[in-house]
Amino acid sequence: MKKTTFILPILVIAVVAALSAVFIVDEREKALVLRFGRVVAVQEQPGLAFKVPLIDEVVTYDDRILSLEVGPLEVTPEDDRRLVVDAFARYRITDLRQFREAVGASGIPGAENRLDKIMRAQTREVLGSVSSNDILSSDRAALMLRIRNGAISEASGFGIEVIDVRLKRTDLPQANLDATFARMRAEREREAADEIARGEEAAQRVRAQADRTEVELVSEAEREAEVIRGEADAERNAIFAEAYGRDPEFFEFYRSLTAYARSMQDGNSSMVLSPDSEFFNYLKSSTGGVSTR
Known part of the structure; x- marks a missing residue:
């Protein structure tokens, strides 16, 4: 009984020590075995691995491809047109020992801080050597x-x-955007004003041409009307002259009747005439003054 009492704790300690000497490496990770802060082993294959219990420490790092977002960065291309650039990089840890020696206990956050500085410096250097049109073009691979x-x-x-670097967004700074927008708006307004002026000028030409055509057509129509009216008057006078020449007395009778009809229309002014006036010659005559030949 006493022997069992001593053996059982020893077995428990042995089991715990054995378990603490084993660690599992996930297929998405790599591991370093550290002894008093110094790298003693690198475990890159997934599965079981061993360490010295209570002395060694296991540190794991992601073995997948990681992404780093590079925040807005202002660059000045060779044409001095400032731009704001957003980029991101994809990377992976390839040398665990070297990585640990370089970044120490800060791990991936410390490495990304250093990589962010590298990316910013490289972006400024490369984009500063080309024009803004090259940066803003779609072909910037x-x-x-x-x-x-x-x-x-x-x-x-x-x-x-x-592994890869991508430029996500390239824009002008906000102040430049506002100024560029104002300049573009002023340019469009100027173009609109020019178009309106050209349209009004064209409209004036069309109206002037239409007025000229109207005047010419009206003048031509009035000229033709006067010619036709003159020809008609001449023809009428010729008919009257011929009629008068054939029977002057009948022509005089016709003109008298026409004068009677016009003088006796409604609305005419009153006339005071002597009964023996020549105006009533045909009214007083028993034959109307018409020849009976």
Whole structure:
């Protein structure tokens, strides 16, 4: 009984020690075995691994491709037109020992802080060597490749491989955007004013041409009307002359009747005439003054 009492705690301690000497590496991770802060082993394959209990420490790092967002960065291209650029990088840890020695206990946050500085420096350097039109164009893969290649050489010093770099957004600064918008608006308003002026000028020409055509048509119509009216009057006078020449007395009778009809219409002014006036010659005559030939 006493022997069992001593053996059982020893077995428990042995089991606990054995379990603490084993650790599992996930397939998405890599692990470092540290002894008093110094790297003694690198475990990159997933599965079971061993360490010295109570002495060794296991630190794991993500083995997947990671992303780093580079916040808004103001750059000045060679044409001195300032731009605000957003970018991101994809990277992975390739050398755990070197990575640990470079960033220490700060781990991935410390590495991303250093990589962010590298990305900003490379972005400013590459984009500062080209014009803003090259940056704003849709075909800027060469620029992103240059940034990536520059970041690769610097990031490799602390065990990181930069896989890809992308420029997400390239805009003008807010103050420049407002000024550019105001300039574009003024330009559009100027163009609109020019179009309105050209339209009014064209409308004036059309109206002037229409007025001229109207005057010409009316003048021509009036001229033709006067010609026709003159010809008609001449023809009428010729008919009257011929009629008068054939029977002057009948012509005089016809003109008298016409004068009677016009003088006796409603609304005419009153006339005071002597009964023996020549105006009533045909009214007083028993034959109407018409020849009976």
